[in-house]
Amino acid sequence: MIKILIADDHSVVRRGIKQILSEEPEMQIVGEASNSEELIEKLNAEEWDLLILDITMPGKSGLDVLIEIKQKMPELKILILSMHPEEEIAMRALKSGANGYLNKESAPSELIKAIKKVIAGGKYISSNLAELLIMNINNESNKAIHELLSEREFQVFCLLASGNSLTEIAEKFNLSIKTISTYRTRIMVKMNLKSNVELTHYAIKHKLVIN
Numbered sequence: 058m059i060k061i062l063i064a065d066d067h068s069v070v071r072r073g074i075k076q077i078l079s080e081e082p083e084m085q086i087v088g089e090a091s092n093s094e095e096l097i098e099k100l101n102a103e104e105w106d107l108l109i110l111d112i113t114m115p116g117k118s119g120l121d122v123l124i125e126i127k128q129k130m131p132e133l134k135i136l137i138l139s140m141h142p143e144e145e146i147a148m149r150a151l152k153s154g155a156n157g158y159l160n161k162e163s164a165p166s167e168l169i170k171a172i173k174k175v176i177a178g179g180k181y182i183s184s185n186l187a188e189l190l191i192m193n194i195n196n197e198s199n200k201a202i203h204e205l206l207s208e209r210e211f212q213v214f215c216l217l218a219s220g221n222s223l224t225e226i227a228e229k230f231n232l233s234i235k236t237i238s239t240y241r242t243r244i245m246v247k248m249n250l251k252s253n254v255e256l257t258h259y260a261i262k263h264k265l266v267i268n
Contacts, residue, residue, distance in 0.1 A: 058085050059083055060107070061085065061106065064089075064095075065110075065138070073165075077164065078168070081169060088103075092114050093116030108136070109136050109138050113139065120150065120208060120212065134175045135154065136157040136159060140162075141160075159183065206244060210240055213241065214265075218259075218260030244256070
C-alpha cells in the first residue's frame with residue numbers, strides 16, 4: 058500500500074486528488090496538510106511513501122519547504138503539483154530535489170502515471186516539460202536574465218510580479234521589510250529594471266506568473 062500525504066491549501070484540490078486516486082486500491086491517502094507548518098508536523102509524526110506538494114502554500118516558500126524536507130528525509134518521494142507554468146518553476150523544483158512535477162491542469166489524466174513512476178524510483182515530467190528541457194539544453198547560451206537570480210531572489214521576484222507588497226513578502230518569509238527591500242534592489246540591478254511595472258511586464262512576458 059502506497060501511503061500518501063497531500064499538501065495543498067485548497068480543499069477542492071485535495072478532494073479532486075482523492076477522487077482521482079479513489080479507484081486505485083494500492084494507493085491510500087491518509088493525510089492532508091493545508092500549510093507548511095501543518096505539513097512539517099505530519100511528516101515528523103509518521104512515515105510516508107509519497108508527498109504530493111503544492112509549491113505555493115501559506116507559510117514558507119514551497120521551494121524552501123521542499124529543500125528542507127529533502128535534507129531531513131532524502132528517501133521520501135515528492136511529486137510537485139502546481140498551477141505555475143512549467144518553464145521555470147519545474148526546473149527549480151527538480152533541481153531542489155523533487156521526484157516529479159505535474160501541472161494541475163494535467164492531473165486528471167497524468168496523476169496516476171506520475172505517482173507510479175515516482176514510487177518506482179523514476180523522475181516524472183510531462184511530455185511538454187521534456188520538450189522544454191531539450192530546448193533549454195539547445196539554448197543554454199541564451200539564458201534569460203531572470204536565471205541569474207538566486208533562489209530567494211527569484212521567489213521575491215515572482216511575489217513582487219504577482220502584486221505582493223514588501224510587507225506581505227516579509228511576513229511570508231518571516232524576514233524584515235529591510236531584507237526584502239534589499240532583495241528587491243538586487244533583483245532590479247541584476248535584471249536592469251527600473252520599476253515594479255517593468256518587473257511585472259517581464260514576468261508576464263516570460264510566463265513566470267499567471268496573469
